[in-house]
Amino acid sequence: MSAGRRVAVPLTALLTAAVLLFLAGWPGAGDGDRGGKSVNVLMVNNPQMLDLQKLTKEHFTKRTGIKVNYTVLPENDVRDKIRREFSSQAGTYDVASLSNFEAPLYGKYGWLAPLDHTVARAPSFDQNDILTPIQVGLIGDDGNLYAEPFYGESSFLMYRKDVFEAKGLRMPDHPTWKQVAGLAAEADGARPGMKGICLRGLPGWGQVIAPLTTVVNTFGGTWFTKDWKAQVNGPGFTEAAKLYVDLVRAHGEPGAAKAGFAECLANFQQGRTAMWYDATSAAGPLESRDSPIAGKVGYAMAPVSKTKSSGWLYSWAWGIQKASPRQDAAARFIAWASGKQYEELVGDQLGWARVPAGKRASTFANPDYRKSAAAFYTATKEAINSAAPHNPGLQARPTVGVQFVDIPEFPDLATKVSHEIASAIAGHTSVTSALDKGQKLASDVAARYRKD
Numbered sequence: 193m194s195a196g197r198r199v200a201v202p203l204t205a206l207l208t209a210a211v212l213l214f215l216a217g218w219p220g221a222g223d224g225d226r227g228g229k230s231v232n233v234l235m236v237n238n239p240q241m242l243d244l245q246k247l248t249k250e251h252f253t254k255r256t257g258i259k260v261n262y263t264v265l266p267e268n269d270v271r272d273k274i275r276r277e278f279s280s281q282a283g284t285y286d287v288a289s290l291s292n293f294e295a296p297l298y299g300k301y302g303w304l305a306p307l308d309h310t311v312a313r314a315p316s317f318d319q320n321d322i323l324t325p326i327q328v329g330l331i332g333d334d335g336n337l338y339a340e341p342f343y344g345e346s347s348f349l350m351y352r353k354d355v356f357e358a359k360g361l362r363m364p365d366h367p368t369w370k371q372v373a374g375l376a377a378e379a380d381g382a383r384p385g386m387k388g389i390c391l392r393g394l395p396g397w398g399q400v401i402a403p404l405t406t407v408v409n410t411f412g413g414t415w416f417t418k419d420w421k422a423q424v425n426g427p428g429f430t431e432a433a434k435l436y437v438d439l440v441r442a443h444g445e446p447g448a449a450k451a452g453f454a455e456c457l458a459n460f461q462q463g464r465t466a467m468w469y470d471a472t473s474a475a476g477p478l479e480s481r482d483s484p485i486a487g488k489v490g491y492a493m494a495p496v497s498k499t500k501s502s503g504w505l506y507s508w509a510w511g512i513q514k515a516s517p518r519q520d521a522a523a524r525f526i527a528w529a530s531g532k533q534y535e536e537l538v539g540d541q542l543g544w545a546r547v548p549a550g551k552r553a554s555t556f557a558n559p560d561y562r563k564s565a566a567a568f569y570t571a572t573k574e575a576i577n578s579a580a581p582h583n584p585g586l587q588a589r590p591t592v593g594v595q596f597v598d599i600p601e602f603p604d605l606a607t608k609v610s611h612e613i614a615s616a617i618a619g620h621t622s623v624t625s626a627l628d629k630g631q632k633l634a635s636d637v638a639a640r641y642r643k644d
Contacts, residue, residue, distance in 0.1 A: 230259040231521045234277065235289040236270045236508065237454070239477045240343055240548040243538060244529060251537055252528050258521045267452065268396040271603070278303040281515035286522040290339050290511040291398070292329030293596050293603075298511065299338035305512040305519060306336040307526070314527035321532070321552045325576060326507050339509035340530040344550035345473040346494070346503035346575030347406060347595075351375075353490040355382050355466045369407065369435055369495045372467070376443040379466035388443030390465040391436065393617040394452035397606035400613055402504060402595040403469060406494060408432040409585040410502035415597050415634060418588040420642035422634035424609065425627040428586075432497075434623045437616050449618040461485055469495065471506070472550065472575050475568035479545040486545075491571040493578075498586060504595040505579035507551065539564075550576060590641065601637045608633055 235241045248260045274288045278298060298304045312319040326344040331337050351363050359382050361375055376388030392400045413428025423429055440448045445459050453470060460468040461483060479486045494503035510526040528534055535555055538547045544564035549555045556573050584594040591598040612626035
């Protein structure tokens with residue numbers, strides 16, 4: 193019996209008490225829920241969100257009376273839908289899963305309700321417990337907090353320890369991309385049907401562009417210089433893109449041009465790839481009780497070339513549409529879903545390795561979490577703390593962001609470039625041609641900001 197199961201009864205009692213305190217002391221309690229006891233949530237279909245969906249009825253609705261209606265979509269689809277829904281301010285969806293890219297931007301547009309006086313002040317929520325790098329990314333230029341993190345992440349390299357041992361391979365704690373390429377070649381075919389590495393190739397600014405941009409940064413490239421000159425076909429960007437495309441074409445997963453986070457997770461978890469470079473949040477599902485490779489995975493820092501670190505900084509967070517008629521119910525849902533009690537619930541019910549972590553200092557200090565996540569929590573914490581959104585490469589940037597450029601035009605620009613990169617991965621075009629097209633698109637964007 194696990195430690196979590198041994199404390200199930202007292203933990204349930206504690207959670208019930210916490211919910212009662214939460215309801216009794218909620219800011220504005222007694223004012224009603226401005227639209228009824230329900231909340232509509234639009235969210236990405238990542239494993240942590242699917243766990244939330246399963247636990248909501250029994251552990252939130254049953255105790256609060258607030259019914260949660262989920263709409264769950266793949267990442268590219270949910271981003272498009274959230275933008276359409278929130279920009280229209282129709283109020284159909286109350287809560288959406290946003291990132292540290294969208295939250296400040298949507299707050300600036302007036303699409304989000306500030307959470308400083310609702311969720312942040314909820315009983316037992318403990319806003320001060322949120323990790324500073326994660327919280328800062330969700331605050332707007334006006335100083336308001338526009339989203340609360342569900343989980344935070346950076347990126348690192350995951351690899352099969354048992355496969356490496358059998359092949360006599362050694363993974364450095366801080367590998368270079370040159371070393372990773374060599375290891376991918378040697379691990380390719382280590383077992384029947386196993387490829388050397390999985391890298392995202394699926395079009396989308398949050399899909400292939402996210403990991404690729406971290407490679408660009410560490411090779412000395414950038415989307416834009418500080419004075420807004422496009423560099424998409426510059427030396428550093430080109431070298432990084434060629435390595436990425438060549439590596440995934442030679443030793444990556446079949447159908448790489450259609451593989452995103454979910455596909456790489458399945459490939460790696462089912463033993464079809466020996467390595468995977470992606471989000472630190474992937475470690476939870478990999479080490480969960482029902483994972484076929486739990487205990488067989490090693491974790492190394494994000495590969496580098498010319499920089500000391502290269503991991504991204506990201507969070508999936510909850511934001512409330514400003515036009516929502518159910519503001520109170522929405523805020524109560526977020527305070528529960530992003531709260532300490534929810535993490536304890538997941539730890540008890542599903543195992544601490546599956547907790548949506550990377551956002552709270554108390555989680556990294558929790559003995560139960562540290563025991564279950566022993567294989568990866570130290571690497572995760574180091575990756576988050578070493579991420580450098582203000583200085584991710586070798587040159588000054590015009591704005592912040594590791595795996596994105598913090599301007600409204602970036603999603604459209606990067607998505608268009610991502611289709612060119614995917615085409616190169618599929619063998620339909622060259623990297624040079626793809627980046628030349630990207631350079632023209634980026635130059636058009638840069639012209640709007642540059643002061644000649």
